Amino acid sequence: MTRRALGRFGERFAAEYLERALGWRVERKNWRCRWGELDLVARTPSGVLVIVEVRTRRTDGYGAALESVTAGKRARLARLTRRLLADWTGPAPAVVRVDVIGLTVRGRRVVAMEHIRGAIESVCDE
Numbered sequence: 001m002t003r004r005a006l007g008r009f010g011e012r013f014a015a016e017y018l019e020r021a022l023g024w025r026v027e028r029k030n031w032r033c034r035w036g037e038l039d040l041v042a043r044t045p046s047g048v049l050v051i052v053e054v055r056t057r058r059t060d061g062y063g064a065a066l067e068s069v070t071a072g073k074r075a076r077l078a079r080l081t082r083r084l085l086a087d088w089t090g091p092a093p094a095v096v097r098v099d100v101i102g103l104t105v106r107g108r109r110v111v112a113m114e115h116i117r118g119a120i121e122s123v124c125d126e
Helices: 003-021 071-087
Strands: 025-033 036-043 049-057 096-106 109-120
Touching (some): 003 025, 003 036, 003 109, 025 071, 036 071, 049 071, 071 096, 071 109
Parallel strands (some): 049 096
Antiparallel strands (some): 025 036, 036 049, 096 109
């Protein structure tokens, strides 16, 4: 599996987890603008808009998936979230947060998953 295919596999797995296990509605996948891409945009049953960064790894040889979300990546996610909200049509969401889902995959099987809610603070205050 190529790196790109691994990433797509992880994003599909995470979207299914959000919808089936948590009852969230995935509203957008791979939302793009000129500054980058947001993996998933979902809404919880209580109406919270959640930006989900999915990190998928084969091994922890270079660190766990969640450790790969550097300060630069967090800043980029915050900027992309503000851009998404600026382009949002319809009523603005009252609560927005950024979560990170880290997956470890062996072959075509997820062997470990961690979901960090609110992993990036103050995305709309910067």
